[in-house]
Amino acid sequence: MTNFLTGSAAVTVIRGRGRVSALGVALPTSGDAPVPPFTTHPTGVPVAALPAAAETAVTELRRRHPAYRQLDRTVLLALLAARQATAQAGWGNGEMMNDGQERHLTDSPTYQLTIPPLAVSIGSSRGATGRLEEFHAGFLAEGSVPVAASPLTTLGNVASWVAYDAGQTGGATLSHSSTCSSAFQALGNALAWLKAGMATRFLAGGTEAPLTDFTLAQMRAIGIYSPLAAADWPCRPGAGRPSTFVLGEGSAVFALEQLSAAQATAETRPLLVLAGVGFGFEAIGSKTGLSPEGRHFQQAIRQALTQAALTPADIDAVVLHSPGTPAGDAAERAALRAIFGAELPLLLSNKWLLGHTLGASAALSLDFACHVLETQQWPAPPFTTDLASAADKPIRRILVNAAGFGGNAASVVVERQ
Template identity: 65%
Template sequence: MTSAPSDSLIIIRGRGRVSALGTALPNPEPLESPFQTRELQDRLVAVGSVPPAVEDALQHLRRHDAPYRQLDRTVLLALLAARQATAEAGWLPQPGSPASSLTADNQPPAPTLSVSIGSSRGATGRLEQFHEEFLSGGAVAAAASPLTTLGNVASWVAYDAGTTSGGALSHSSTCSSAFQALGNAVAWLRAGMAERFLAGGTEAPLTDFTLAQMQALGIYSPFAAAEFPCRPGAGRPSTFVLGEGAAVFALEKICRSALAAERAGQPHAPVFCLEGVGFGFEAIGSKTGLSPDGQHFQTAMREALRQANVAAETVDAVVLHSPGTPAGDAAERQALRAVFGQNLPDLVSNKWCLGHTLGASAALSLDFACHILTTQVWPAPSFATDLTPTPSRPIRRVLINAAGFGGNAASALVSVV
């Protein structure tokens, strides 16, 4: 790792998130469980559903613009998160967008804005609804196909932002989908194919059919909603809990000199640098399994470090993928030991606060990492686990892991500059 640093950086201008915690981030104070109870056939299961204030915002979105009344919940969650990200970045909605009342008069040309959104399942609720209507009545709505394609997710985010000059790309690689979207955004920005990017992940999987699928895997948590049922790093039994949510980031490329001049005027404002997004894959026979030593995790983490041109010992904390399944949690720990040795960084997770949000989980974990870099604290779980209860060192660089069915994994590296 001797090469000179690049003159340009990919920075996070703004962030938006929606989850079982609403639009807030985990507080270091003791939490009450944000999970809810859902009736599934003859049993009760815990889910990470959004709170009433977010539900009201989703319904307001549906009423705001006629086309939005047809959209899947997955898309609406992405719109809420994207609007937060652009507002925090100070990017005005482009003239003519539904999110803006601006006119095109006397407005300078807007920078090229592209959109890249990951989702494991896409328009889950609408797809199931259209299929049920077909089975019961034999008819299919004309809008069924365009409203349920995966590309529908990014294209509506782009529509809402008012962009007409950039790309709109949707990605799906199960639970690492958001990092596929982030990796694509980083590559485009570095190549000069876009000036600005909205990138992240979204998922609304809390349907009876999807919950039944997770139950069929035999991994769902037996704990009640009030007992923090998702318990990463706690061992047996398996404590997977499904959640919904989205997180979106406003990304730009900037040269170091321009950033230094900007920081001189705002010395205390944190600036997050997305240093690398690495990917790994392992060809295993089971599409729901992984190797005991997490080969795909190892490859992804090493690639993220290589892109950033930093050594493993510079990583202060890892936001784990760790879904609460004993085999998955153990494989990730083995991969961490292979990359970092016995002196592991601090290990943290937000899934015990949100559940596993599938294609949104990596993005929500990256958002949590930025929160840690800002506050230098995180909440300590109320159950026995191998997670680090409080920071053991100053947190300046965080690695975030994600993995999904099919043998794929992804890791992102973020730091404060």
């Protein structure tokens, strides 16, 4: 890649990453399949909610900081993931906080960064879902809303609170919403800024907390929700009929840094490189459907490969969008066959472990891809599917797909160097 302003070869590396999901803050391990992380929502459907330990972290985050007690759950999940990413990247000293007191990094809402100002780019399909529904219910009951209703429910409040929590004193704070590819919209924007020399470091990712009665009713109304029980692995990508879509909550955030060719060469540890981001769109009448051949997937994949200067043969595995809907799963595989031919790369998915987290799903899929690149391992699904259970050669480059309502799709290529 070339910096548009300096003309020098450069790479964008994932310096740190963090996540929170139905698996907590952990990543899936190889070996026997774990206990199903799904639970039954009060409405009677299976969901992928946070486990107890992660729920405690959310509660503590809200309790410790008065300003955070009013925030939507979507924002709090982003803060937890961003803190992990920033700490792993080593971007904060973890000691001196904005109030001058010394304490552990996770005990304070903000901490002073030891680097120049960074930018923030966060995607979310629905934003402050819970708070918006609460404020609307209050309005219907009382005819009025609190002063804070508007600022707490705008999409932009997600990125701005992440920036505040990271101790940002300058730089852009960007929020994106493009249904289930929102996180890759945020990531693509961050990559463009880095390549253009408009920033040197970014926190970018996606977050979603959609497990509300109203949102679940919307998903059920579409007719795609899984009929399987929470204990029966209800989300089954690539398993065919019936539809096994299951809603989940979570967040994943990445600490991105632009390195010159010389800096990248001087690194002594393997690098995770964000090699390309591509986008696709197909104009079809149905805003919830897609073409059988997945034209938007094809566009996004080709663009990501071109940006990364790679061919289909260079890709070792694909982390699918594949939400467990028969039509969506089939269209994505048709798109892959159009590009890769009959012999597809290894097909992987983490939705059978996390559910579909809407605007956070692409980021959590990328986090999963990074985990596979680092460990060369992942758990095997305990149901019949076309997902791979193991590799017969090293995995160096992974394509990650995402798509959403409205005909949009996005793809990312990540590689280990």
